[in-house]
Amino acid sequence: MSSSDSNENRNQAVELLQQLGLKEYEAKCFVALSRVPEATAKEISESSEVPRTRVYDAVRILEAQGLVEVQHGNPQLFRAVPVEEAISTLRDQYESRFDTLKDAIEDLDRPAESDSDSVHEVWSLSGTTAIANRTQQLVENTSDELFLLVGHESLVTDDLMGSLSEATDRGVSVIVGTEDQSVRDAIRERVPRAEVFVSKLDWLNTSSDPDDADEVRIGRVLLGDNSTILVSSIDPTTSKERAVYGRGFSNGLVVIVRRLMATGLIRSDDPAKRGGDE
Amino acid sequence: MSSSDSNENRNQAVELLQQLGLKEYEAKCFVALSRVPEATAKEISESSEVPRTRVYDAVRILEAQGLVEVQHGNPQLFRAVPVEEAISTLRDQYESRFDTLKDAIEDLDRPAESDSDSVHEVWSLSGTTAIANRTQQLVENTSDELFLLVGHESLVTDDLMGSLSEATDRGVSVIVGTEDQSVRDAIRERVPRAEVFVSKLDWLNTSSDPDDADEVRIGRVLLGDNSTILVSSIDPTTSKERAVYGRGFSNGLVVIVRRLMATGLIRSDDPAKRGGDE
DNA sequence: GCTTGTGTGATTAACTGGGTTACAAGGATA
DNA sequence: TATCCTTGTAACCCAGTTAATCACACAAGC
Structure with missing residues (x-):
C-alpha cells in the first residue's frame, strides 16, 4: 500500500x-x-x-x-x-x-540530607535518563578527582562532556576510560585536559557468576573524590539501565572500587582477570 | 497546625x-x-x-x-x-x-494548506495558549502592516512583544491599542517603533445583542496586512478565551473589520458608542 | 411523502485504577 | 521450638472512566 x-x-x-x-x-x-x-x-x-x-x-x-x-x-x-x-x-x-x-516540591519540609558517611548504604535507581542526570550531578559535585568508565558510546552525551570540561576547568583531575575509539577521540577534543585511556571491562562482566556472565553489560563506573561511587549495568533484553550508588569514604562499595583501582586492576588494559573472587 | x-x-x-x-x-x-x-x-x-x-x-x-x-x-x-x-x-x-x-506528524501526508483567499471561511479555536501561539504566528507572518488591539493586560506577554519588535525591525508598521496604561508603557519601551494608542473597546461589547451584552469581554483584535483577522473574546464565568480567525483579502470578517477601521470606529478613543451604550 | 446525511444523546461493554483482604517469608521473643 | 509481629507479594472487588453501539431528531434534496 x-x-x-x-x-x-x-x-x-x-x-x-x-x-x-x-x-x-x-x-x-x-x-x-x-x-x-x-x-x-x-x-x-x-x-x-x-x-x-x-x-x-x-x-x-x-x-x-x-x-x-x-x-x-x-x-x-x-x-x-x-x-x-x-x-x-x-x-x-x-x-x-x-x-x-x-516550586511546590521545594516548599515542602526539606529532606535535610542525612549527610554523614552513610557507611554501607547502597542505593539503586533505574532508567537511563535518571542515571544520566545523577551522573551529571555527581560530576558537578566533584571537587578533586574524578574517575569515569563508560561501557557504551551512547552514554557519553554532549551534556556529560560539557560537565566534564567544566570539572577540569575548576581543577578536577578527570580520568576517563572507554573501549570505543570514537568516544575517546570525542572526549579528547571536547575535554582536552582529561586523561583518556583504553578499557575493556571484560573482567567485570565475567567475574563472579559464570551462568549469567555475559547476560548484562556494564554501563558506567564513576568514582568521585574517592568517596562517591556509581556503577550501572544494562540489561540486554530490555536494554534498561540500572545503577547502584553509594557515598561516603568508608562506604563498602566505595572501598572496594578504590581498592581495585589502587591495585591497578581497573586502569590496566588486560588485568589478568583476577579470578573467582568478587 | x-x-x-x-x-x-x-x-x-x-x-x-x-x-x-x-x-x-x-x-x-x-x-x-x-x-x-x-x-x-x-x-x-x-x-x-x-x-x-x-x-x-x-x-x-x-x-x-x-x-x-x-x-x-x-x-x-x-x-x-x-x-x-x-x-x-x-x-x-x-x-x-x-x-x-x-517528526512523526511532519512525516504524515501533508495538509497542503488550501491557500487561496478562502472567501468566507471563518475558523474558531479556543484556549489562551493556543490563541497566543496563533497570534504569534500571525505577527510573524505579517509583512506590511499590523494592527493589534488587546483588551486585557495579561494577554501581552513577553514573547508577544518580542515578535512585535521583530516585526517593526523588518519594516512592518505596527499599531497597538489598549486601555491599560501600564501595557502601553511597556510596549512603548519594548517596541519603540510601534504606534500605541488608547482604546476603550466598549463599543464592541455592547454592539449587537443587548441581552448578553456585558457577558463576554473582548480579548484581542488583530489585523495583519489587511487580509488576516483574529478576534478573541473571554467568557468571564469560565475565563476561557475563544477566537475566530479568517484570512483572505475578500474574507467577510476581514472586510468588515477593515471597513470599521477605515471609518475610524476602532481607532478613535471615544467612538460615540454606536447603539445602546452602557 | 421518502431518503440521505448530519449532529446529539443515551446506553452498554471493557478497562483501568483505587481500595481491601489473604497469605507467605523472615525475624524477634519467649 | 512455638509464637508473634513485620514485611512484602498477590489476588480480589468495586467504581469511575472510556471505548463502542444504538436510537433518534433535524434538515436538505428528490
Missing part, C-alpha cells in the same frame, strides 16, 4: 499523543486531521477508525485544548492546527506545570 | 504529578518521600494516605521512572531523587516525546 511507512508514524503519533494526555479517539482524530487540509466528521471517521458519532466529542475536546479549529456550518469542518503551533501549545502547558511543580 | 501552608503545596504537587502522567498513589508516595530523607513503606503509607500494601507497587513504578531510589534490605528503604534531578528527568522524557511526535 502507498502509505505503508506513513502507517508506522501514524501509530507512533497516536501513542505519543496519548502519553501526552489525549484519549485514544482524540489522538486518532488529531492525526487524521493532520493528514489533510480539513475534513468533516464523516471523513475523519473513515480515515481514523473512530466511530463517526464520537468524532464530535473528541474534536470538541481537541478544540478546547487548542489543537484543532472548527468552521461551524453544515457540515462542520475541522482542521488541525499546524504542527509547530500544536507542539508549542502542548509544550507551554507542560513547561508551566514543571515550573510550578518544582 | 504546623504544616498548614505546606499542605496546600502537597496537594498541588500531587495534582501536578498526576497531570504529568503519574497515578494518584505514585504521586502521593513521591510527595511523601520528598518530605523526608528516606522512609520505609510503612512510613510512606502513614504520611501519604496510601495503603501500605500498595506503596510497593507505586514505588516500584517510580523507581522505574527514575524518580526514587531503593535501598534493598529488610525493610527496604526508599528515597526521592532530589527535585532538580526529578524535574529534569521528567522534562527530558517529555522533550523527547515532543521531538519524536513532531
Whole structure:
C-alpha cells in the first residue's frame, strides 16, 4: 500500500499523543486531521477508525485544548492546527506545570540530607535518563578527582562532556576510560585536559557468576573524590539501565572500587582477570 | 497546625504529578518521600494516605521512572531523587516525546494548506495558549502592516512583544491599542517603533445583542496586512478565551473589520458608542 | 411523502485504577 | 521450638472512566 511507512508514524503519533494526555479517539482524530487540509466528521471517521458519532466529542475536546479549529456550518469542518503551533501549545502547558511543580516540591519540609558517611548504604535507581542526570550531578559535585568508565558510546552525551570540561576547568583531575575509539577521540577534543585511556571491562562482566556472565553489560563506573561511587549495568533484553550508588569514604562499595583501582586492576588494559573472587 | 501552608503545596504537587502522567498513589508516595530523607513503606503509607500494601507497587513504578531510589534490605528503604534531578528527568522524557511526535506528524501526508483567499471561511479555536501561539504566528507572518488591539493586560506577554519588535525591525508598521496604561508603557519601551494608542473597546461589547451584552469581554483584535483577522473574546464565568480567525483579502470578517477601521470606529478613543451604550 | 446525511444523546461493554483482604517469608521473643 | 509481629507479594472487588453501539431528531434534496 502507498502509505505503508506513513502507517508506522501514524501509530507512533497516536501513542505519543496519548502519553501526552489525549484519549485514544482524540489522538486518532488529531492525526487524521493532520493528514489533510480539513475534513468533516464523516471523513475523519473513515480515515481514523473512530466511530463517526464520537468524532464530535473528541474534536470538541481537541478544540478546547487548542489543537484543532472548527468552521461551524453544515457540515462542520475541522482542521488541525499546524504542527509547530500544536507542539508549542502542548509544550507551554507542560513547561508551566514543571515550573510550578518544582516550586511546590521545594516548599515542602526539606529532606535535610542525612549527610554523614552513610557507611554501607547502597542505593539503586533505574532508567537511563535518571542515571544520566545523577551522573551529571555527581560530576558537578566533584571537587578533586574524578574517575569515569563508560561501557557504551551512547552514554557519553554532549551534556556529560560539557560537565566534564567544566570539572577540569575548576581543577578536577578527570580520568576517563572507554573501549570505543570514537568516544575517546570525542572526549579528547571536547575535554582536552582529561586523561583518556583504553578499557575493556571484560573482567567485570565475567567475574563472579559464570551462568549469567555475559547476560548484562556494564554501563558506567564513576568514582568521585574517592568517596562517591556509581556503577550501572544494562540489561540486554530490555536494554534498561540500572545503577547502584553509594557515598561516603568508608562506604563498602566505595572501598572496594578504590581498592581495585589502587591495585591497578581497573586502569590496566588486560588485568589478568583476577579470578573467582568478587 | 504546623504544616498548614505546606499542605496546600502537597496537594498541588500531587495534582501536578498526576497531570504529568503519574497515578494518584505514585504521586502521593513521591510527595511523601520528598518530605523526608528516606522512609520505609510503612512510613510512606502513614504520611501519604496510601495503603501500605500498595506503596510497593507505586514505588516500584517510580523507581522505574527514575524518580526514587531503593535501598534493598529488610525493610527496604526508599528515597526521592532530589527535585532538580526529578524535574529534569521528567522534562527530558517529555522533550523527547515532543521531538519524536513532531517528526512523526511532519512525516504524515501533508495538509497542503488550501491557500487561496478562502472567501468566507471563518475558523474558531479556543484556549489562551493556543490563541497566543496563533497570534504569534500571525505577527510573524505579517509583512506590511499590523494592527493589534488587546483588551486585557495579561494577554501581552513577553514573547508577544518580542515578535512585535521583530516585526517593526523588518519594516512592518505596527499599531497597538489598549486601555491599560501600564501595557502601553511597556510596549512603548519594548517596541519603540510601534504606534500605541488608547482604546476603550466598549463599543464592541455592547454592539449587537443587548441581552448578553456585558457577558463576554473582548480579548484581542488583530489585523495583519489587511487580509488576516483574529478576534478573541473571554467568557468571564469560565475565563476561557475563544477566537475566530479568517484570512483572505475578500474574507467577510476581514472586510468588515477593515471597513470599521477605515471609518475610524476602532481607532478613535471615544467612538460615540454606536447603539445602546452602557 | 421518502431518503440521505448530519449532529446529539443515551446506553452498554471493557478497562483501568483505587481500595481491601489473604497469605507467605523472615525475624524477634519467649 | 512455638509464637508473634513485620514485611512484602498477590489476588480480589468495586467504581469511575472510556471505548463502542444504538436510537433518534433535524434538515436538505428528490
